[in-house]
Amino acid sequence: MKHIILASLLAGAMALPAYATDYTLMAPAAPGGGWDQTARSLQTALQQEGISKNVQVINVPGAGGTIGLAQFASQQKGKANALIVGGYVMVGAILTNKAPVTLKDVTPIARLTGENEAIVVPASSPLKSVADLVAALKKDPGSVSWGGGSAGGVDHIAAGLIAKAAGVDPTKINYIAFSGGGEALAAILGSQVTVGISGYGEFESQIKSGTLRLLATSGDTRIPGTEAPTLKEAGLDVSVQNWRMVAAAPGLTAEQKAAVTADVQKLVTSKTWQETLKTKGWQDTYLSGAAFEAQLAKDISATETILKDIGLVK
Amino acid sequence: MNQGPLNKAGERRPDWAALVIAAVLVAISGVIFFDAARLREVSGYSPVGPGTVPMAIAVVLLLLAVWTVIAAFRGDFPEREKQEVQPVAWVIGGLAAQMLLLNTAGFSIATGVLFAATAAGFGKRKVWISLPVGIVLCLVVWLIFAGLLQLSLPAGPLERLFQ
Amino acid sequence: MSTFEFLLQGLVIAAQPMNLFYALIGVTLGTAVGVLPGIGPALTVALLLPVTYQLDPAGSLIMFAGIYYGGMYGGSTTSILLNTPGESASIVTALEGNKMARAGRGGPALATAAIGSFVAGLLATIGLAFIAPFIVKLALVFGPREYFALMVLAFVTVSSAFGDSTLRGLTALFIGLALSTIGIDQLTGQTRLAFGVPDLLDGIEVTTLAVAMFAIGETLFIAAQGVKGPDKVEAVKGSVWMNRADWARSWKPWLRGTVIGFPIGAMPAGGAEIGTFLSYAAEKRLSKHPEEFGHGAIEGVAGPEAANNASAAGTLVPLLTLGLPTTATAAIMLAGFQQYGLQPGPLLFATNPQLVWGLIASLLIANFMLLVLNLPLIGLWVRLLTIPKPWLYAGILLFATLGTIGANPSVFELGMLLAFGILGYVMRVFGYPIAPVVVGLILGPLAEQQLRRALAISQGDFSVLFTSPIAAGLLIVAALALIVPLILRARGRGEVLSQMAANED
16 A cells, blocks of 8 residues: 555545445546546546545557557456546547447447537638638639648548538548647648638637637537537538547446446536536536437447548548 | 678678668568558649658668668678677567566566566576566556556556555 | 736745745656656656646646656756667757767766756746747748758758768668658558558657667667676766866857757747757757767757757747647646646736746746756766666666556557667667667658648649748758768868768767
8 A cells, every 4th residue: 555655645635435446447548638638537536526446547549549449348348347538539540440349349338528629710811701611612622721630530520521511522622630739720820721620629719819710610509608600500511529438348237337327427417527627628518328329329320421421431 | 680791801792681681671662662552542632642752762762772782792881799699688588578478467577577687688697686676676666656656557466465 | 017027026936945845846756757768758747747736826837847847858867878868859869978978978968968958948938938929920930831841951960860871871761761651641541551450550659669779779789799898887087077178068059959949849840859950960060079979079969958958948939829739748738737727828928927927937947946956966877877787777678668668558569669679789780870760750750741731732733842931941951951061072071071970889
């Protein structure tokens, strides 16, 4: 127990009830990324709320989470105390990488958070609305360069869906993939590309300061505090969210699954988790049980269709 | 890697090891050609597609292979010192053992074995001393980095005593 | 309040004894973790960030700044002493620094790295405070074509690390480039050279390759010499401290390194290692002792170390003024800032001046504490070299693998470490330089992606590559850097130049 004592010295002792399960939580990404942050926030909340006494985070980075997923499915089979963090990016990565282990091989528990995509242009751009963007796309799809995250990711998928909904051939979009972080944003701010597409949080402060113009967001409802329409309101039948979820190991009994679901339910309603959502700026999109499974199946098939349309998956 | 005959000054014998290197370069180049040929050019707007740069690298590697052959016949490669095989085998064996033991025996035992094997490679063959020293040292490292800093280092039977 | 008053107020808060103590703890922890090969500043900050959450905002901000600078600096110590760079930004440091350490001049090498880091950190932090808005405008002008031109320039400068044979230098570089194409092609999502192995989809990790080729390759090479050599290295020859000549040869590289590193760090796709390459090449060209390069030239440590730290401060320019995290480290810092209620972005300086200036003051203090901590420790660090070889190299391999396992605990990654270690050993045996392989792995994808982005945006028009004034200027500099030495060589000064060319091992 030596390291526990040391940890308490450093981190401040926490009151820990004795009955709870010790969870192992896999973040299928390197320390620091979105999934890792989700996993570590879950760890803190589970421990502080006394839902679990001791939560260990394991990082298994690689290939959009598919490496971690494969390892999780094979090594944790039937273990009721193993969890993995994942998300929409995994859905796309499984398809483009032709991963042998898919989300069918784990037990999805609940969707936790989500972020809407934002479609932006530099303030100096002649494009003022989604209608202008659609007109430019229809005239010459190659002249509209889209700056966003990596190929086949949620940004690319959203751009493909927009083109398709606007009646433009999705294979003709001129999508420029940038490495994550701020590279895409810099290219948009410097007017290197015509339009930017990425998570709303990535652009938020630029939109507020007026250096970027928000044309639309991709959710079902508008983002509070913004005036831009949703894509649906702007006449394009597109709805995409970049969500994050937590799943359990395959081969669980119904009781085991129910117990994990109950623990996650306890977690999402807890004060610690709600505060985390606020400080991190994550949107609460909690959905569990059959409703989540149905939504997941829908997302997977829609993603497969659009990736084929863009030409990334055969 | 095999040892070619050393060049003696004034002799015009090809440097066989350098020829092997050239062959390896040709092989790498071939693999890249083979792989790049099957890529689909999906991004229609850039004339430089996913296969272009690998192809260019493969071509240059071929040219470098030719150059290496010329250098081999002219004896342009520097003389090599005699390499002791046994110590190298110890260190490589230690790394391989760590790799294989890591997930079953845990970080401390696996890395302790590496520690002892490396020391043996450098002449300290008293494994009954270096192995326990290595394992204890690695356990301390594990306690600091996995316990205190939450680094995910694999735990084995030894580490579980402290969990 | 004016800029200056805010800064002064921040400094007063940061200089309180308790906060100084937090800065010292931060710097110590950051150095301790950052010193591990394979664990760069990003991972260091990610691992240690939770420690700061327990403190009040001012204290945690200061400790955080300490961790950041400590992590940045930690990598150079192992680079210099053990020839095992902790991260990509200190690879260049190993070239000259380790040669110095082996000649018993590890003390001056560590000192010039520490003081250079301090000078660069100080100047760059001041730069951050006063010229950030200007620098950020410059950075945004850089689009894909300008970056491509910058990469071409970086490629040309790499030749200064080629060693004495163009053939072997080029071969090493192209092996690195070939390795760099492995994995998912970012622009089209297709996999290249992965042959269905999922672990290869993300490509080869730069730190894995660097640790393998330097630390493990070196260990194997030394082991293969057998026990004929002395059991230990002579750690100190002459003074452990920098002498007059060292100072005279260091101060200009510090300043030049800062000037090169800061703007490149501020560029969204620049990266700390590019600055170190350019600085090394510049010092080699400008040095009065070019023949010493490759045998332990102090300028080759002073310049790149300054560039490395200046670019770390440079990264904060787009982060604070635009909310742009341009490196993994910056992305993690962004997460850290949000914890303190700081929302980086264009409005930050206006809405939250106290916190921004508090941060800048913390950085200054942390930078100072780094010097306070590390200068006295230099005597202790160089003693590392007096550890008998068996234990020293056993320890190096322990920590080298610890870094790799910590970043990604997979058997496959360890297998790559072993395979590249053997490659590094074989290359050493045949007189191939090591650094170009790692440089190729870093620069290859950057150059390729920027070229393809530029061409996609222009819809296939190659002329865009030359029509921007910045891109054209950079390409001209690159062409001159390539052609001038050839002309000089043709005019019969070839012997001097071939002596200048560094012999890496």
